[in-house]
Amino acid sequence: MFSFGDIMSEAFVLILNWDRNLSEIVALSLRVTLSAVFLSCLIGLPLGALVGAFRFPGRGILTVLLNALMGLPPVVVGLFVYLMLSASGPLGPLQLLYTPLAMIIAQTILVTPIVAALTKQVVEDLHGEYAEQFASMGLRAYDRIAALLWDARYSLMTVALAGFGRAVAEVGAVLIVGGNINHVTRVMTTTIALETSKGNLELALALGVLLLSIAVIVNAVVMALRASAVRAAYA
Amino acid sequence: MRDTVMDMIPAQVATSAALLEARNLSFEAGGKRLIDGVSLTIREGSRTLIMGANGAGKSLLLRLLHGLLPPSAGQVLWRGATPDHTARRAQSMVFQRPVMLRRSVLANLNFALSMHGVRGAQRATEAGRALDMAGLTDLARHPARVLSGGEQQRLALARALIGQPHLLFLDEPTSSLDPASTQMIESLIDAAHARGVTIVMVTHDMGQARRMGDEVIFLHAGQVAETGPLDQVLRHPRSEAARAWTEGRLYTNSTL
Ligand SMILES: Nc1ncnc2c1ncn2[C@@H]1O[C@H](COP(=O)(O)OP(=O)(O)OP(=O)(O)O)[C@@H](O)[C@H]1O
Ligand SMILES: [Mg+2]
Numbered sequence: 001m002f003s004f005g006d007i008m009s010e011a012f013v014l015i016l017n018w019d020r021n022l023s024e025i026v027a028l029s030l031r032v033t034l035s036a037v038f039l040s041c042l043i044g045l046p047l048g049a050l051v052g053a054f055r056f057p058g059r060g061i062l063t064v065l066l067n068a069l070m071g072l073p074p075v076v077v078g079l080f081v082y083l084m085l086s087a088s089g090p091l092g093p094l095q096l097l098y099t100p101l102a103m104i105i106a107q108t109i110l111v112t113p114i115v116a117a118l119t120k121q122v123v124e125d126l127h128g129e130y131a132e133q134f135a136s137m138g139l140r141a142y143d144r145i146a147a148l149l150w151d152a153r154y155s156l157m158t159v160a161l162a163g164f165g166r167a168v169a170e171v172g173a174v175l176i177v178g179g180n181i182n183h184v185t186r187v188m189t190t191t192i193a194l195e196t197s198k199g200n201l202e203l204a205l206a207l208g209v210l211l212l213s214i215a216v217i218v219n220a221v222v223m224a225l226r227a228s229a230v231r232a233a234y235a
Numbered sequence: 236m237r238d239t240v241m242d243m244i245p246a247q248v249a250t251s252a253a254l255l256e257a258r259n260l261s262f263e264a265g266g267k268r269l270i271d272g273v274s275l276t277i278r279e280g281s282r283t284l285i286m287g288a289n290g291a292g293k294s295l296l297l298r299l300l301h302g303l304l305p306p307s308a309g310q311v312l313w314r315g316a317t318p319d320h321t322a323r324r325a326q327s328m329v330f331q332r333p334v335m336l337r338r339s340v341l342a343n344l345n346f347a348l349s350m351h352g353v354r355g356a357q358r359a360t361e362a363g364r365a366l367d368m369a370g371l372t373d374l375a376r377h378p379a380r381v382l383s384g385g386e387q388q389r390l391a392l393a394r395a396l397i398g399q400p401h402l403l404f405l406d407e408p409t410s411s412l413d414p415a416s417t418q419m420i421e422s423l424i425d426a427a428h429a430r431g432v433t434i435v436m437v438t439h440d441m442g443q444a445r446r447m448g449d450e451v452i453f454l455h456a457g458q459v460a461e462t463g464p465l466d467q468v469l470r471h472p473r474s475e476a477a478r479a480w481t482e483g484r485l486y487t488n489s490t491l
Contacts, residue, residue: 126337133334135303137350138323147346151337 002201011205026210029187032100032174033167036107037115040163044112045156048119049145053127063120069113074106078176081106085177098179103187106173111163118159123148154226161222168215251279252314254402254433259309260299262292262457270295271457272309277402282434284444284465286480287454293437294331296454297404300435301328324351328404331437333391335379340371340390343379344397351398361397368426369393370419385416392423396432403427405436409443421447441481444469453477 014022051062083089085097085105096102126148134144149156171189178185180194188207195204255277262270270292277283277300285293298304300311302318313322336343344362348354353361366372369389374382379390388408395403405424409417424447428434438444444451444465451468453461455476461468472478 130334130336132298132303132330133336136301136326136328136330137347138320139350143350147336 007201007205010202011209014202014206015209022206022210024183025186025188025191025207026214028100028185029168029189029211030214032103032107032187033164035104036111036167037160037163039104039108040111040115040167041160043108044115044163045119045149046145047112048116049123049149051116052120052123053131053144053148054141063117066113066117066120070117072110072113074110074170074172075176077106077109078173081109081173081177097177098181098185100178100185102177103174103185106177107167107170110170110173111167114166115159115163118162119149119152119156122152122155122159126152154230157222157226161219164218165215168211251281253277253312254279254314255300255435256312256315257300257309258312260296260306260311261308262295262299262304263307268307269457270299270306273454273457273459274309275452275459275462277433277435278450279401280428280431280433282428282436282447282449284448284451285435285437285454286439286444286451287460287476288480291454292457293454294406295457297328297406297435297437301326301404303328324398325401326404327395327398327400327402329388329391329395329406329408331406331410333387335382335387335390338379339376340379340382341366341375343390344394347394347397365393365397368423385412385419388412388416388420389423392420396423396427400432402433402435405434407437407439410439417443441469453480 048066051059051066081102082097084091085094085102086092087097096105127144130144130148130151134147139147169189171193174185174187175190175193178187178190180186180190186194188211192204192207192211195201195207253276257273257275260270260273261268273296285296287293295304299306302311302323311318313319313325336346338346341362344365345358348358348361363372366375369392371386371390371393374386379387382390392405392408403424408424409420412420421443424434424436434447436447438447448465451461451463451465452459453468453472453474453476455474460476461472461474468477469481472481
């Protein structure tokens with residue numbers, strides 16, 4: 001039998017004796033997650049703004065779809081990307097399966113609907129205020145979207161944060177398309193799953209503590225940035 | 236002396252070309268006809284006041300004329316033709332509740348300038364001039380949304396004038412302002428008018444009407460009750476709605 005206290009202290013020893021293995025895993029986690037969040041924002045912000053600020057045929061369906069996709073089961077996304085990227089799949093020739101890029105693709109698919117749906121909400125509210133002024137000024141669609149995204153940027157930081165939270169904690173999809181290969185596609189969540197099943201609880205717990213710390217730090221930094229920026233210049 | 240001046244302006248205006256026309260304009264919403272068969276002409280260089288009780292449809296009429304709402308029936312003509320994008324660029328509007336971007340005072344002006352294609356050094360110069368004109372130079376870096384009501388109105392007006400519009404719509408620009416702020420707004424409007432900007436303004440203020448108006452369009456329950464030169468409408472109103480108004484009697488939409 002194990003004692004929780006013992007494992008906890010051993011986990012902290014592991015963290016304090018920070019080694020190559022640990023930094024490799026944490027670094028890959030951050031690289032994959034941040035890339036996925038970046039790509040999701042690249043697609044999701046304008047998409048969400050478009051749906052939030054304009055009426056067009058199919059807007060209702062798109063909204064329902066985005067909201068539904070927010071709750072996509074990661075393993076289903078993993079399976080889908082796996083089928084696309086596997087040797088016999090349509091993107092097989094690219095040989096991306098079991099690479100960090102495959103993991104980035106899977107996470108981008110997971111996070112984009114979250115970013116888009118939340119952006120839509122934020123932009124729709126702001127557009128309610130601005131719409132008549134913009135119409136009066138005769139703004140083109142592109143200028144409207146740019147102005148709305150810019151003026152909503154502090155709220156949108158929180159949106160990106162929600163996407164980050166989803167991506168960094170996700171395990172099912174990256175496990176399927178990344179394969180949890182040592183030194184290649186091993187990230188914090190997949191390592192925790194693997195090491196726990198192997199009974200290597202100290203390492204699993206150490207990574208768990210790190211994952212939690214990263215989530216807390218990232219949130220704190222973004223919130224502080226947001227608060228000080230809002231205080232400094234905008235009401 | 237004052238009467239001669241007042242009499243001359245409408246005559247002079249009446250000879251200028253029609254800038255904006257409404258033909259049998261109607262607007263329905265929620266099963267109600269809120270604007271009902273309004274026809275009017277705004278002449279180039281004129282100052283037209285739209286007056287009438289709360290809920291008469293003044294703000295709606297401005298929105299229809301400015302092209303922010305599609306009419307249910309009838310049409311708006313800009314220089315005799317269907318308004319196109321040049322019409323939109325040649326008009327601007329100050330809303331009853333000014334809409335401020337969540338940016339600084341200066342950034343609000345810069346935004347309007349950029350949208351008119353003014354950038355770089357010229358933008359800085361023009362924004363500086365607009366700030367100065369509106370007496371907002373000291374507040375340039377403040378968030379626009381924390382300005383007082385009067386300051387916001389001045390900013391909204393300065394921003395509306397930035398693209399050098401031909402036609403300026405004003406929806407009760409001084410309704411909640413003190414005399415000093417009202418005077419600032421009025422002198423900004425006067426200056427714009429002196430540069431040739433056509434003014435269409437909603438007001439409830441009789442004194443302001445006398446100071447700022449050439450023509451009056453008196454609305455009652457979505458219809459034009461009376462229209463004519465300011466002096467005539469305010470001194471010798473023919474319609475019951477306008478007469479009640481000038482005599483200070485209560486005369487509500489339901490009285491008709
Ligand atoms: N989009 C709309 N849908 C339904 N009713 C509307 C709409 N817009 C305005 N109304 C109604 O139309 C009437 C006229 O409104 P409007 O804002 O034009 O009045 P107003 O003459 O500007 O009044 P005030 O002096 O109070 O500003 C009001 O009864 C208002 O409730
Ligand atoms: Mg009104």
